[in-house]
Amino acid sequence: MHLPMPALLLASVIATPALAAGPLQVTAKVLTEQKTRAADGSVRVALVPARRVVPGDRVIFVLGYRNTGSQPIGNIVLDNPVPAAIAYRGPSQSSAAPDVSVDGKTYGPLATLRVRTADGATRAAGPDDVTNVRWRLANAVPGGAQGQLSFQAVLK
Template sequence: MVLPSFITRTIAVAAVAFAVPAIAGAGPLQVTSKVFIETPTRAADGSAKMTLMPAKKAVPGDRVVFVLAYRNTGAQPLDKLVFDNPLPAGIAYRAPAQGSAAPELSVDGRTYGPLSTLRVAAAGTPARPARADDVTHVRWRLNGPLAANGQGQFAFQAVLK
């Protein structure tokens, strides 16, 4: 699956919103988020494939892709950018989208890392390994400065609960 080119309108999915990160003092940093639904379609040769369609409405069980696009509209590079996003309650994280860097994950909004390193503890029970359904936050860090007029995107797959 290839991520679509940027679409000019913002898509809302039945009370599902993807929080745009708050980045204090960033000024020229523009961040947009879009939601797409994975829809089965037929290729010209008759084979089945998944296509990303703008999400107009979704129901539980639908597979969705959240795309976070960013751009530096300023004349100077921006450094040390972190995109930290809580997941809406009705969304279950599944995986990074094809072609996107894997996000750091969190099950509590404080501790981040690969899913295999995270643990979940419920009151009165021993901690257990975290599962994708336990993820509450995704976070990406840019490895270097974002050049003037630089842009990029991150994306992840999820399912509506």
């Protein structure tokens, strides 16, 4: 199965700046690894825009944010739903760790979440159960400032 990445693009990224004092611009992109072999035999890995992926391919979801105003914006929450065809694997190395959810309502570290089974019991949640990834920015974003957050996933 091949999926064109625009179908997986994050149209439903939610940016919720409470008490926003200026405009917040949020962008979303999906990247994948492209490996090339150099003449010396070494393998180089670059992140490139995902155009087409197959099951098992690793993808990186990147949320960029920018305060285009002159005043700081505080209380920013960025919530990224995880598409059904994608399995969450964890934050990217260069990103702050997000809180995750297995139901879109309750968020926290994955190790603290539980999933109800068909028989009514519960079990520990795993990465494949994640439905949403959310970051609460700890500090206000100054006017003109920007940043990005990202997580790793695979196509199921």
